[in-house]
Amino acid sequence: MTLTLTVNGTERQLELDPRVTLLDALRVHLDLTGSKKGCDHGQCGACTVLVNGRRINSCLSLAVMHDGDEITTVEGLANGKPGELQQAFVEHDGFQCGYCTPGQLCSATGMLQELAEGWPSHVSETLEGEYGLTEAEISERMSGNICRCSCYPGINAAIRQAGERA
């Protein structure tokens, strides 16, 4: 099937087997291997990318469902140079092996946007209002991204720093 994706600002035409996931389209067909495959079942979050500004597990979505969509991957988070969040991850050691990191970064980018738009989470005390970058809010909202090296302290510190500076 033929489809067009706008990936990190560039329009890409693809001719794909309909079984190809959005993740494999990026990794195998567009050679954007920054997005990672950890489980291929939406259980680990390593494949998280932004689709039209919202974070999703790209392994759970077929590429052909995204004709015309705008995709941002970890490669697109750096605009010429690494952004505030990426640098904060390095500074706070928000990773060790680095394999879940692209997913954490895309997820955190989407999460900060959700916070800014006032989306509540499971730990929010009210359904309407502004939600701060508390430890509980960050942890809850980032729990779809597993880090087996278990760098959660660094991940949360990096997100808080980048979020507060934004």
Place this chain on the structure above:
Amino acid sequence: MSLDMKVDGKSKNRADDLAQGILGTPMDRPEGLLKVTGEALYAAEDLPGNCTFGMLVSAPAQGDVTLSNEAEIRDMPGVLAVIHDPRMVRNAAQGTMDEAPVQGVDHAAYAGQAVALVVAESFEAARHAAQSVKLGLSGEEGPIDPQAVETEESEGNRFVRGDLDKAMASAAHTVDAVYTTPSMTSAPMEPHAAVAWWDGDKVTVRASLQMLKYNRNELADCLGIDSENVRLLSPYVGGGFGSKLGISPEAVAAAIAARELGRPVRVVLHRRQMFEVVTRRSETRQHIRLAADGDGRLTGLGHEVLVSNLPDEPFSEPVTQGTHFAYPAENRLIRKEVARIHRPAAGSVRAPGEAVGVTTFEAAMDELACAAGMDPVELRLRNIPEKDPEQGIPFSSHMLEPTLREGAERFGWFDRDPELRARREGEWWIGTGMAAAFRVNILSEAQARVRLTAGGAVVETDQTDIGTGTYAILTQIAGELLGLPADKVETRLGDTDLPPGSGSGGSWGAASTGSAVWLAAMELRQRIADAMGCDEAELTLKDGQATCGNVTQPLEEILGGESLVGHGHVKPGDALEEVMQSTYGAHFAEVAVNDVTGETRVRRMLGCFAAGRILNEKTARSQCHGGMIWGIGMALTEGVTHDRRTGRMVNRDLAEYHVPVNADVPPLEVHFVEERDPWAGPMQAKGIGELGICGAGAAVLNAIHHACGVRIRDLPATPDKVLAGLLQ
């Protein structure tokens, strides 16, 4: 030239007098930017042209294997081959095995074994075809329940002295308890993956492996070719935790298929296959007995354990490894039995031995503290041995007391009310618990090369960085010795064309390969000193300048356009027999236990650790965080359930096997107690990668007991078990 060293005795403390001042600092990882921009390339990335895609086929049960519809599979669109080759392996090799693991796929020795590989033009076609394979399985099935078979004793683990029964009978306080831990899994984020291609008789494999020098020999042995004809590349490894110690089925299958097809083949394990075809941590049954006098001093201890593995596997979980030296007691009975059963192979998972052995033993020590009405920290302080309780040799250093005291102080341990069920907040019982941490320290043979040019230094070794911080610390070591800032040092890893390092495992990578880099750089220092006509000890190297006496010269000038190459080679020596080397620590945890649901939430956790010189304060801290969080998982959520009919892992994915996620982890504190261990080699540094998990789970379990009075001896402490205790 080469600077070789066999570590027979004490090394001088040289590092503290070196001038560059980068060793030990919390320097950022030099490869960090590559990892946060997606540029670091892992095994299944950077695919060669014309690459094909393979998918392994797993047997759902034991038995003799027939592929019932092989011809149909070969005719499916895009399918290139169905590989069912006697050189394929039953399961991953054990760490440092250095030869092929059990080979052959005509018989599935356990439910979940990979028995064939389907290769196709695309991943989607290969997956579809692999899922369409019909397997016939017949013949007898081996036993799967470790409690239901005759066991064999592991002689190397046995230590018997005195009369434990008598000590128990005459003791003022005793504990006699059976602890059980389930099978656990490493679950690194990057699935095991291999991309293999041949050039004549030589095969190159990009793979996700921890110990390349051994893996190279293992793969060569599997294929029946010379090791010289195997090149492995693992520049970035997405976590290992023991599961990537040995060559694994996907790499062997990829190499065989690539030869047959004359094209590159990529094989990535499906997440569910990872649980089964690479090694699990064995389930354990542990009978622990403690006898103490009226002052809480141990007079007897027993640790008798049962673990399991497949037939013909040389590894068995060394559960009692820490027990042999942790505490003194005149009367000792330490034994291990191994059940040969047909569950997936067992092998090393982060801190094999101590991870489960120290955890249960430290829970039992908490039981003893309760029985004796004594503070648990005080109980440990009263039981610190003066020398190794079994071998009679001295400790290279013993840091349990300082880590206990500093940890207790920082945590506010002594503010606790020792009474059980003393704090309640709404539905929640609040309590605190602690445990000691022990992990043996191991040095392993390693080599490295350092090339010095006017532009800086390049460090080369086949050592891997599995997230542990190898790129950072080797850069720091070379920079410190050669007087170069970190941005003038490049570290190249993960390629068997480079000198063989120690491999990453057993916490030995940093101290072993680090020592090899140290020696290579030391050789260069000696040659620079020779060129300047002074003694190496008088030489100061800093920021690219060499100073000897009154003379300061730029390194560039001394090199005169040439490059200098140093080679370092470290081997373990007599230090192993002369002293007992270990790392030490103390864990403290505060938990809340829900009185209605039995759920446990860890509210805060603190670890205090000593492991010789800390080479990078930032990466070492992250390793400790990781270990402590694994301890939370071990205590509360992690455990494989084996189907009682087939032995198959029921919860073989990340939705059903619960590793800790962000919201499971409270604020953590990690503190290092400064120490130099002269017996640990020239850097006086010991391994830190596994210490953090040893005993961490016990601090959580002991806190649950303090909070609500429920003692969980069958890990993990899931809400159903805690609730059952609350209802009693």
